[in-house]
Amino acid sequence: MRTVLTFLLLVIPTSLMAANPPAMNQGNMQNMMQAMQQVQQCMEKIDQSKLEDLQAQSDAFKKEVDSLCTAGKRDEAQKRAMKFAQEAASNPVMKQMRECGELAKGVMPMMEGLGAVDETQYENTHVCDQ
Numbered sequence: 001m002r003t004v005l006t007f008l009l010l011v012i013p014t015s016l017m018a019a020n021p022p023a024m025n026q027g028n029m030q031n032m033m034q035a036m037q038q039v040q041q042c043m044e045k046i047d048q049s050k051l052e053d054l055q056a057q058s059d060a061f062k063k064e065v066d067s068l069c070t071a072g073k074r075d076e077a078q079k080r081a082m083k084f085a086q087e088a089a090s091n092p093v094m095k096q097m098r099e100c101g102e103l104a105k106g107v108m109p110m111m112e113g114l115g116a117v118d119e120t121q122y123e124n125t126h127v128c129d130q
Helices: 002-019 026-044 048-070 074-090 092-107
Strands: none
Touching: 026 092, 048 074, 048 092, 074 092
């Protein structure tokens, strides 16, 4: 009797999983792998030296804004942050990165909404308070 009970406890969860398989099947896994390869190929097209330059600009911007915030120049820091955000948004490297991100979302629907920014959540925030 104990053996039958143990067998049933082992078999029932397996049969339930077979009736309701997980959402990720072999086809989904292959699609995801293909998408990742496409994203990787897209990212490889980005000029790494320009990406490093953008990182250096971001680091310099952060130091500048931190300095303005520390000096109590909140309005100036906020204006500088808005200007930098506009410059970054129009930067060709950032445009390429956004295209790669869109490629990932288009091929992998499970990535939808990941990293999405709701601008309204930043309406009442200040760069010095972050």
